[in-house]
Amino acid sequence: MFKIKKTKLNELFAAISDGNVLYVPCNIKGDTDYAVWGEGAEADLETLKTVKSAKSVFFPQCEDIVSFTREGKNVTVNSMQRESEDFVVFGVRACDAKSFEILDRVFLSDPVDTFYKTKREHGTIVALCCTRPEETCFCKAFGIDASAPAGDVTTCFNGEYLYWQPVTEKGLNLTKTLQNLFESADENDELAVADEQKNIREISEKLPLSSLDLSYWGKDDLLEKFNSPKWGELSEACLGCGACTFVCPTCQCYDVRDFDKGNGIQRYRCWDSCMYKDFTMMAHGTPRPTQMQRFRQRFMHKLVYFPSNNDGVFSCVGCGRCLEKCPIHMNIVKVAKAIGGEKDE
Amino acid sequence: MMQQVVDIMRKRALQLLGSGTVNRVIGWKNGEFGYDQTPAVFKTEDELSALVYDSFSSPNLSKYLIEESKKEGKILAFLKPCDTYSFNQLIKEHRINRDGVYIVGIECCGMVDINKLKALGAVGVNGIADDGETITAHTLYGDKTFKKEEVLLEKCLACKGKKHVAFDELIIVNAQDDEAKPRFDGVKEIEAMTPDERFAFWRSQLSKCIRCNACRNVCPACSCLQCVFDNPKSGVASKATPDTFEEQMYHVIRAFHVAGRCTDCGECSRVCPQNIPLHLLNRKFIKDMNEFYGEYQAGADTETRPPLVNYTAGDVEPTVISDKGGDN
Amino acid sequence: MNDMLIPSVGVVTEIRKDTPDVKTFRVVGIDGKKPFEHIPGQCAMISVPGVSEGMFSITSSPTQSEYMEFSIKKCGCLTEWLHSMEVGQQVTVRGPFGNGFPVDTELKGKNLIFIAGGIGLAPLHSVINYVRANRENYGKVTVVYGSRSKDDLVDINEIQNEWMNEKDFEVHLTIDRPQEGWDGHVGFVPNFVKELGLNTQDTVLLCGPPIMIKFTLAGLIELGFEKTQVYTTMELRMKCGIGKCGRCNIGDKYVCKDGPVFRCDQLDEMPSEY
Numbered sequence: 017m018f019k020i021k022k023t024k025l026n027e028l029f030a031a032i033s034d035g036n037v038l039y040v041p042c043n044i045k046g047d048t049d050y051a052v053w054g055e056g057a058e059a060d061l062e063t064l065k066t067v068k069s070a071k072s073v074f075f076p077q078c079e080d081i082v083s084f085t086r087e088g089k090n091v092t093v094n095s096m097q098r099e100s101e102d103f104v105v106f107g108v109r110a111c112d113a114k115s116f117e118i119l120d121r122v123f124l125s126d127p128v129d130t131f132y133k134t135k136r137e138h139g140t141i142v143a144l145c146c147t148r149p150e151e152t153c154f155c156k157a158f159g160i161d162a163s164a165p166a167g168d169v170t171t172c173f174n175g176e177y178l179y180w181q182p183v184t185e186k187g188l189n190l191t192k193t194l195q196n197l198f199e200s201a202d203e204n205d206e207l208a209v210a211d212e213q214k215n216i217r218e219i220s221e222k223l224p225l226s227s228l229d230l231s232y233w234g235k236d237d238l239l240e241k242f243n244s245p246k247w248g249e250l251s252e253a254c255l256g257c258g259a260c261t262f263v264c265p266t267c268q269c270y271d272v273r274d275f276d277k278g279n280g281i282q283r284y285r286c287w288d289s290c291m292y293k294d295f296t297m298m299a300h301g302t303p304r305p306t307q308m309q310r311f312r313q314r315f316m317h318k319l320v321y322f323p324s325n326n327d328g329v330f331s332c333v334g335c336g337r338c339l340e341k342c343p344i345h346m347n348i349v350k351v352a353k354a355i356g357g358e359k360d361e
Numbered sequence: 362m363m364q365q366v367v368d369i370m371r372k373r374a375l376q377l378l379g380s381g382t383v384n385r386v387i388g389w390k391n392g393e394f395g396y397d398q399t400p401a402v403f404k405t406e407d408e409l410s411a412l413v414y415d416s417f418s419s420p421n422l423s424k425y426l427i428e429e430s431k432k433e434g435k436i437l438a439f440l441k442p443c444d445t446y447s448f449n450q451l452i453k454e455h456r457i458n459r460d461g462v463y464i465v466g467i468e469c470c471g472m473v474d475i476n477k478l479k480a481l482g483a484v485g486v487n488g489i490a491d492d493g494e495t496i497t498a499h500t501l502y503g504d505k506t507f508k509k510e511e512v513l514l515e516k517c518l519a520c521k522g523k524k525h526v527a528f529d530e531l532i533i534v535n536a537q538d539d540e541a542k543p544r545f546d547g548v549k550e551i552e553a554m555t556p557d558e559r560f561a562f563w564r565s566q567l568s569k570c571i572r573c574n575a576c577r578n579v580c581p582a583c584s585c586l587q588c589v590f591d592n593p594k595s596g597v598a599s600k601a602t603p604d605t606f607e608e609q610m611y612h613v614i615r616a617f618h619v620a621g622r623c624t625d626c627g628e629c630s631r632v633c634p635q636n637i638p639l640h641l642l643n644r645k646f647i648k649d650m651n652e653f654y655g656e657y658q659a660g661a662d663t664e665t666r667p668p669l670v671n672y673t674a675g676d677v678e679p680t681v682i683s684d685k686g687g688d689n
Numbered sequence: 690m691n692d693m694l695i696p697s698v699g700v701v702t703e704i705r706k707d708t709p710d711v712k713t714f715r716v717v718g719i720d721g722k723k724p725f726e727h728i729p730g731q732c733a734m735i736s737v738p739g740v741s742e743g744m745f746s747i748t749s750s751p752t753q754s755e756y757m758e759f760s761i762k763k764c765g766c767l768t769e770w771l772h773s774m775e776v777g778q779q780v781t782v783r784g785p786f787g788n789g790f791p792v793d794t795e796l797k798g799k800n801l802i803f804i805a806g807g808i809g810l811a812p813l814h815s816v817i818n819y820v821r822a823n824r825e826n827y828g829k830v831t832v833v834y835g836s837r838s839k840d841d842l843v844d845i846n847e848i849q850n851e852w853m854n855e856k857d858f859e860v861h862l863t864i865d866r867p868q869e870g871w872d873g874h875v876g877f878v879p880n881f882v883k884e885l886g887l888n889t890q891d892t893v894l895l896c897g898p899p900i901m902i903k904f905t906l907a908g909l910i911e912l913g914f915e916k917t918q919v920y921t922t923m924e925l926r927m928k929c930g931i932g933k934c935g936r937c938n939i940g941d942k943y944v945c946k947d948g949p950v951f952r953c954d955q956l957d958e959m960p961s962e963y
Binding site: 285 | 693738739764765779781925928933934936940958963
């Protein structure tokens with residue numbers, strides 16, 4: 017394990033930026049999101065939940081896929097270069113770190129999504145322990161340990177220091193390039209970090225939603241869950257916006273659209289939401305005409321359909337962003353409890 | 362303090378359900394942490410035990426009445442003073458069936474912005490105490506107390522006054538301060554900027570937009586059955602685009618669409634996940650219209666013709682734009 | 690790397706007007722060859738860049754080695770554009786997508802009943818011609834095909850001149866309402882099916898508008914068919930074609946990847962959102 021004084025973080029970021037594009041949570045006009053670190057960037061490592069999750073680095077909200085030119089009757093396809101520069105994402109919390117396992121199951125399963133795959137190959141994840149978990153955090157319900165985030169490097173703030181533990185080959189390689197900035201952590205440091213991790217786990221235990229019972233959910237009795245009479249009541253107040261989907265680290269639905277630039281056509285993909293009424297709209301109508309059906313689709317997907325196809329793994333990491341951002345505070349926790357029974361009370 | 366009001370609300374709701382005046386009630390239901398309420402429809406005494414009303418009952422219920430007022434039987438709607446402006450405006454636009462709603466106007470002591478509490482250091486909030494003057498957040502890391510006026514929602518800082526402009530009956534227990542608060546200071550600051558500064562300001566704000574459409578979907582003035590941004594043939598998608606210009610136009614176009622109809626209910630800014638100060642766009646229109654056509658408050662009543670659809674000989678000439686320096 | 694999101698250019702070499710609102714387009718690659726190989730029932734994404742991209746059944750049989758054909762009904766933005774184009778127009782194609790019919794496994798050696806309504810013939814067309822090309826692998830074939838009017842029967846020339854002359858092929862046509870110049874059967878497909886004395890041991894391939902599928906399936910069950918004997922295809926909005934964009938997700942299935950062909954007993958296990 018290594019350590020570096022908090023006061024030297026800017027030096028660390030500068031060193032990482034030398035040879036990599038560095039994404040760090042930055043304060044942008046009062047809100048925190050991943051942004052490229054550089055001149056004028058104001059890193060914010062206090063805020064636990066960036067508005068958009070770290071998925072936005074690997075699966076951007078808007079991404080060019082291919083471009084075309086049309087001349088008379090002729091069409092030319094211009095394949096896009098896959099992004100290939102190496103990059104580092106710093107400050108990924110345990111929930112977001114876990115979300116990559118879920119996104120990998122989607123995008124890296126056959127046939128592979130080459131855009132995502134390229135980014136995964138070139139990206140190094142530096143994960144960061146959650147010093148002060150919040151009430152909306154329920155990663156523990158998904159077996160995630162906020163004090164031990166999965167990444168190529170795991171870091172943890174404690175006292176005056178940031179502690180740095182390379183985990184994977186990629187992590188070791190990155191660490192090598194930064195060697196001269198680090199001090200070696202000694203036994204006392206290791207103990208202090210272990211202590212801090214214990215603290216974090218203790219807080220996690222006490223979080224109001226940590227005991228969220230998901231035993232009802234999963235792949236079995238799909239139709240029973242689908243036909244629950246409670247969907248109507250739960251979805252009643254849903255405004256049909258896409259806030260929950262767009263801030264979600266595991267929502268991965270996208271739209272493919274063409275944009276006429278005037279001198280050619282850019283085909284791009286952008287995040288889409290199953291909450292939108294045009295999501296499944298076809299020329300002759302939609303199979304999900306009501307907001308209840310669209311609402312149900314989102315939660316059934318996360319709690320039933322996805323686990324059914326993925327060894328029981330839920331498509332939720334308990335980051336709690338949707339709890340914070342839903343305009344009417346309806347969310348996966350309320351759904352899971354209302355339909356799955358409140359066994360924790 | 363609000364508990365007394367909630368008890369009266371619940372009792373009255375039960376009476377109206379019992380007498381058959383209404384067959385359901387729309388209000389708010391508590392969440393997990395004391396601040397995360399969800400609008401809900403109640404039909405029975407049992408369900409009504411979950412009804413809450415306090416400093417976090419900010420969602421404006423009027424928009425739900427577009428659908429609810431058309432269903433079988435009357436619905437009792439608990440409306441705060443500012444919600445009644447949206448209600449009136451929707452009546453004026455023939456979006457709500459007035460006969461389908463029984464309005465019980467309820468007092469409002471100002472709604473609290475949980476984001477402000479959190480920004481001021483209330484991390485891990487799992488309970489709230491409100492004594493009218495102060496708000497105490499019980500958190501995992503200890504209690505934090507704030508003066509209520511420091512943590513009010515933006516819309517409450519620009520309160521139009523505590524008078525209900527539409528109601529069938531009122532529940533007012535605590536005396537209400539009826540003064541409207543000034544609301545154009547923020548607009549004036551932006552007007553004082555140079556065009557370049559102004560452009561930079563909006564660019565930096567609007568570029569945060571993730572196009573979730575929460576502002577549009579919560580907006581009582583956005584009551585079109587089919588939004589232009591949802592029409593695939595319009596060429597403007599309701600999704601993120603690679604073109605930042607169109608991205609920014611979304612909010613400007615929306616502000617134009619609701620001009621003269623926006624009651625300044627402030628829901629757009631409240632729900633924006635990126636905290637874009639969208640109310641400033643709407644208030645700019647309101648301020649300009651007030652200056653051009655005389656004071657007008659959308660939703661103040663159900664009869665007055667809105668300035669943009671009411672031609673008078675005294676209307677300003679288009680040259681007012683250049684007079685105001687818009688061609689810089 | 691084989692990237693399923695990136696299309697290749699296809700050239701439209703022939704356009705046939707089948708009905709007032711259905712045209713069949715013949716497509717080859719820019720090299721003049723068939724764009725890719727497929728299984729009957731599989732689909733392809735066709736797009737006109739700048740207009741839109743859509744998923745269409747490949748109507749030609751895999752045994753057709755020269756080109757691919759698509760019978761497309763005019764019903765939206767993209768299809769209107771396709772209907773207005775001329776021979777020589779280039780479009781983009783990518784595929785194949787989906788599972789296709791189990792022609793070399795479950796269907797092999799069986800007597801087959803094809804039931805189609807309107808443009809629903811499109812996905813079955815490929816199977817029928819595949820069966821014709823591999824006649825020895827299949828038993829008796831019955832085709833029941835109906836449309837609104839005689840003018841709406843897709844591929845009527847091929848049906849009358851080729852299918853009707855095929856050995857062990859029985860073809861039954863019907864139209865919804867009586868029409869001058871039509872001396873065949875009049876009535877809806879679901880009712881017609883019940884009158885034909887179909888052998889309940891045979892395997893059924895059913896395709897058409899959702900309402901027609903629903904009633905025909907009910908009729909077949911009434912006749913004594915099991916749901917495990919009936920295959921159908923599903924149509925949902927699709928964008929990626931590879932089970933990632935989420936649009937065609939029903940239950941734990943992605944129609945673009947796990948479908949579009951489903952056995953009717955599988956449908957019972959899926960939410961009814963199709």
